Amino acid sequence: MSAAEPAPGYDDDFLGAPTAVPIPADGRVLRELTYVHFTVLLDPARRLAVATGVNIDGSALRDVARSDDWRLDPRVGADEQAGPDLYRDNDLDRGHLVRRSDPVWGAPAVAEQADRDTFSYANAAPQAAQFNQSMELWLGLEDYVLTHADTYDTKLSVFTAPVLADDDPRYRGVGIPRLFWKVAAWSAPGPDGEPGVAATGYVLDQTPQLDDIDFSDVGEPPAADPPPLGPFRTFQVPVEDIAVLTGLDLGPLVAADRFAAPAPVGVGPRDRWVPLGSLTEVRL
Template sequence: MIPSEPPRAAGAVTRTVSGQSMAGRAGYDERFLGVPVPLPIPAGPAVETVVLPYTHFTVVLRPDRRMAAATAVCIDGERLLEQVPRECDWRPDPRLGKDRQTGEEVYRNNSLDKGHLVRRPAPVWGEAAEAYQADADTFHYTNAAPQADVCNRSRQVWQGLEDYLLAHAARPGRKLAVLTGPVLHDSDPPYRGVQVPLRFWKVAAFLRDGKLAATAYVLDQSPDLIWDAERALAGATPGAPPPLGAFRTFQVPVTDVAELTSLNLGPLPAADLMPVVRVPEDRWKRLASHDDIVLERH
């Protein structure tokens, strides 16, 4: 690994790495929208992160958790290519040691999906060569996190958020900057050398009347019963992943994502379109469909 960037937050160690086989990846463009939307970086206690640029997106990886703390992708809705063949060959990033990222051993012979953090179609835009490269880049294990393989309507809402916002919010121009990642909590259940995150977050940024606007979301796969070692020993199938619950998708205040993740989200909390709700039980809005999304301040 070749350090090429100084630390970007007090107390945090953030490095950008390069490798010959991944040369030329420019990564996420912080000025893609015309106004700065910085790469999310840890804002709290010192924690090592490694910045991995890909085609149209960047992964901020936490080696201690062997997965991303955050990802950031530029989506040009006017230049998306829909006919790019889907790449299916998941691979480790050659710029990192295998002990610093997840691999097939986490997902083999179990009920866990390799959940794309940057959705495969999101960075697949531009000229054919860069679109094909972007598609392949999304299939690095650094862009995956374990998710339950059950599919329900709430997960479909989560997977279609970018498409909905491109159609209904990011006009004119149809450009989005989307930040996504798992909520990495110390209590996440361990499995095969990693801790399985129970929540995922997403913040979408776009221009509204020439000004920065943002909305935030949380996908929750927490189990109905909390996983613990005693339950594992008493009743779980040996070698089985921790039990995960049904997916639930919420629209949440951007400030809540910043607090959950200890990431610096720059100007996005101030640009949040979700109205401030002081009653705790109404603060997170559960989404049954995209029509439930709040895109206007009241």
């Protein structure tokens, strides 16, 4: 790929069976940004991604130097993406949505460009700065599922984004997500032996355990504190619950779910969510 050629982005047919990046069912306006081996669907009204999709070829991954050069994507306006001003002088982290190492595969020059591409602000969302066991779980899920998927193939497609809720607390003009979702999909033969996919879904919760506080940024005072974010909690959840939670069309991923969700108990879909304490608790 030469510098003049556009990045090919996420490949729907990477797993041998069509698996597209999920799109909102409400038909909202999005900006589709393609990078090396991944695509970001940016919601310009929220200034954050509503979905991302990355193809991972485990047999061709490379270890390249980390660029750490965060930058705005020049293909969209600065007012349509949450840039450096959101993260300045506070404890908010620029959390990668497409993990830095996931698209870094292929020829050396391609892998190096993929690493640089992940440092686009369109591929970031604000996360609590403290790291704990649950965050480490979240970062390790792709590796764990990829190892499992090696039974069938060494390829994986992963979809990740924040849950863009209407009541997210606002800070410097940006709604700060409380939840993040992830769906990992890999090649697996279908019941008829034809190419198919298997999938599992996860939610990361950084909701603070605090009293009801109004964090509205009416007037947007420049020195306002960011909304406090609580300890990370990671759950394995039914893929269909992610579709309901986000309003995204997850297509064949719902039927491909390998997670045998427990029967609902009490009220609300969260009764079906299983908290994870380690990767060995993931059900595949």
